[in-house]
Amino acid sequence: MTEPTASVNPAPAPSGIAAAAARLAALAVERADSLGGHAGEEAARRSRQLRDHLVGHVLPRANSLDAPLLVLLFGPTGAGKSSLLNALAGFAASEVGVLRPTTREVVVVARPGDRATLLGEGMALAALAGDRLRFTESEDVPEGIALVDSPDVDSIEHANRELTDRLAEAADLGIFVTTATRYADRVPWEVLTRARDRGLPLVVVINRMPPDASDQATVREDVARLLTDAGVQMETLDVVSIPEGALDPSMDALDRAAVASIRERIDDLGADRDARRELAARALAGSLAGIAPLAERVADDLEHEAIEADALRRSAAHAFQSEAAALRESLAGGTFLRAEALRQWQAFVGADEITRFFSSGIGKLRGTLSAMVRGMPRAPVAEVRDDTLADLVTLARSHAAEAARRTATTWSEERSTRELVAEDASLWSTSPGFDAALRARLDEWIAGIGEDVQQSGKSKRLLAKGASIGVNATGVGVMVATFVHSGGITGAELGVAAGTAFLNQKLLEALFGEAAMVEMIGRARTNLAEAIDASFDEELRRYELLVPEGAALRALATRLRGAAGEVGALQPDALRAGADAARAGTDA
Ligand SMILES: Nc1nc2c(ncn2[C@@H]2O[C@H](COP(=O)(O)OP(=O)(O)OP(=O)(O)O)[C@@H](O)[C@H]2O)c(=O)[nH]1
Numbered sequence: 001m002t003e004p005t006a007s008v009n010p011a012p013a014p015s016g017i018a019a020a021a022a023r024l025a026a027l028a029v030e031r032a033d034s035l036g037g038h039a040g041e042e043a044a045r046r047s048r049q050l051r052d053h054l055v056g057h058v059l060p061r062a063n064s065l066d067a068p069l070l071v072l073l074f075g076p077t078g079a080g081k082s083s084l085l086n087a088l089a090g091f092a093a094s095e096v097g098v099l100r101p102t103t104r105e106v107v108v109v110a111r112p113g114d115r116a117t118l119l120g121e122g123m124a125l126a127a128l129a130g131d132r133l134r135f136t137e138s139e140d141v142p143e144g145i146a147l148v149d150s151p152d153v154d155s156i157e158h159a160n161r162e163l164t165d166r167l168a169e170a171a172d173l174g175i176f177v178t179t180a181t182r183y184a185d186r187v188p189w190e191v192l193t194r195a196r197d198r199g200l201p202l203v204v205v206i207n208r209m210p211p212d213a214s215d216q217a218t219v220r221e222d223v224a225r226l227l228t229d230a231g232v233q234m235e236t237l238d239v240v241s242i243p244e245g246a247l248d249p250s251m252d253a254l255d256r257a258a259v260a261s262i263r264e265r266i267d268d269l270g271a272d273r274d275a276r277r278e279l280a281a282r283a284l285a286g287s288l289a290g291i292a293p294l295a296e297r298v299a300d301d302l303e304h305e306a307i308e309a310d311a312l313r314r315s316a317a318h319a320f321q322s323e324a325a326a327l328r329e330s331l332a333g334g335t336f337l338r339a340e341a342l343r344q345w346q347a348f349v350g351a352d353e354i355t356r357f358f359s360s361g362i363g364k365l366r367g368t369l370s371a372m373v374r375g376m377p378r379a380p381v382a383e384v385r386d387d388t389l390a391d392l393v394t395l396a397r398s399h400a401a402e403a404a405r406r407t408a409t410t411w412s413e414e415r416s417t418r419e420l421v422a423e424d425a426s427l428w429s430t431s432p433g434f435d436a437a438l439r440a441r442l443d444e445w446i447a448g449i450g451e452d453v454q455q456s457g458k459s460k461r462l463l464a465k466g467a468s469i470g471v472n473a474t475g476v477g478v479m480v481a482t483f484v485h486s487g488g489i490t491g492a493e494l495g496v497a498a499g500t501a502f503l504n505q506k507l508l509e510a511l512f513g514e515a516a517m518v519e520m521i522g523r524a525r526t527n528l529a530e531a532i533d534a535s536f537d538e539e540l541r542r543y544e545l546l547v548p549e550g551a552a553l554r555a556l557a558t559r560l561r562g563a564a565g566e567v568g569a570l571q572p573d574a575l576r577a578g579a580d581a582a583r584a585g586t587d588a
């Protein structure tokens with residue numbers, strides 16, 4: 001009699017578990033997929049572990065305890081994993097080699113009827129191994145069992161190592177294969193510790209045992225000691241020894257008789273659906289017990305990263321804000337203006353015709369408008385404006401570059417950003433578009449001053465000034481007044497700047513009256529500050545984009561803790577109930 005297949009009568013774990021696991025898995029995926037350079041190596045590994053474990057094992061198992069069991073062979077290179085797989089499968093399913101490492105893909109041997117389930121959507125293997133999966137069908141493998149041969153755990157090849165790490169998150173039963181000479185190697189024990197933490201049921205195979213009985217006993221004791229030290233519970237563990245030379249060269253396998261006890265255990269599972277379910281439920285229960293601590297660690301990682309990210313962002317913001325402030329200060333003093341531009345402007349505002357204009361007052365001018373227009377000197381509008389804006393851009397660029405340099409220096413001293421700033425030289429200075437972007441903003445600023453001049457002039461109906469001095473020249477006057485003004489000139493800067501400031505203000509005062517003039521200059525200053533801030537913010541944003549927001553990381557940590565708490569609270573009773581329900585389903 002054949003058993004009903006999983007697809008006919010699936011036994012899901014209770015839906016509470018599936019739903020809670022799905023919520024946690026979504027968060028784990030969000031975290032693992034958004035790992036930037038900010039997460040440390042260990043934190044990144046933990047994140048991937050949590051994601052792989054949830055997606056590769058917990059979710060598929062929570063959805064069905066009847067899906068085929070993944071029996072994973074893992075261990076150091078050359079230990080005999082592939083040889084054991086071939087012995088268990090009964091044919092040369094996986095390549096055995098002398099060149100190490102030999103196995104570079106995941107070799108899966110299972111019944112044809114289990115293929116669709118194993119490779120179906122939401123199942124572990126396809127998701128974890130992708131195109132590095134080789135599926136071999138065999139009628140000799142027991143029902144509901146997938147034998148999985150993996151690359152070595154100590155691989156010098158990073159991709160191999162990563163693949164095996166992922167598979168270890170998906171297995172239902174782990175067969176750890178080592179040898180009498182290799183068992184003390186350090187790396188495999190990391191995987192074993194992880195197997196313990198995630199509650200993976202284990203079989204330990206010691207291959208190539210020496211013939212001498214007392215030597216064998218020594219090795220077994222030593223292995224037991226190391227396993228105990230690693231926190232693996234020995235009572236629940238099978239340790240199988242395979243003597244040196246127990247080989248079946250006809251199919252690149254270990255001798256079948258020597259691996260009989262392992263084969264028996266697998267056959268028993270194949271013959272007994274309840275036993276499979278129980279093992280699946282045990283593996284799931286172990287997983288669930290291990291998940292909350294791992295998820296908490298990942299949440300801790302996120303919170304640490306949040307503190308770091310906040311500090312990095314703060315240091316960048318501070319550098320740009322203080323440089324912007326320093327820039328505003330030197331602008332207010334007018335010291336950046338080149339003497340040549342000031343002199344030209346002074347020559348204009350100091351011309352006889354102009355001084356007569358503001359000393360005689362507007363009222364008296366009306367009658368002689370056309371004479372005034374004819375007599376006015378030409379204002380050096382373009383020269384003064386262009387020189388001033390060019391100098392302003394140069395000065396702003398040097399402050400922005402200094403802010404960039406300060407930020408990059410600070411960031412180069414921090415673990416999470418060291419590589420970023422080392423790899424991207426552009427982070428040590430202003431962005432290439434800085435000048436053009438600021439210049440565009442300054443042109444807009446000048447246009448805004450022009451509009452303001454017209455607006456303020458209109459209300460006073462000062463047609464004369466529009467015609468005689470000109471809107472553009474008046475605008476340049478306001479521009480100059482934002483940088484040099486009588487109040488702001490210090491002793492050291494007296495001279496051409498003070499003279500220009502005085503005459504320039506006299507002219508503006510004559511045109512608009514003092515109150516309107518002060519307001520107009522005030523508006524021009526505010527708008528200039530905004531233009532500069534916009535450009536500095538834009539520069540700062542380059543850095544902010546590289547580091548996540550602390551608040552977002554903290555929010556994810558909180559959600560992770562919440563979801564992990566739900567999973568933790570659910571597990572033992574719900575799972576027992578689920579296993580019972582599954583059993584009742586079979587009995588019915
Ligand atoms: N001489 C001798 N060779 C053995 C014995 N047991 C296993 N081997 C050899 O050890 C090697 C084990 O190779 P594999 O089964 O490919 O080992 P693996 O663990 O799959 O290695 P990777 O795929 O590289 O991770 C084979 O060449 C076996 O023939 C033994 O008792 N004596």
Ligand SMILES: [Mg+2]
Nearest residue numbers: 081082102103
């Ligand atoms: Mg191999």
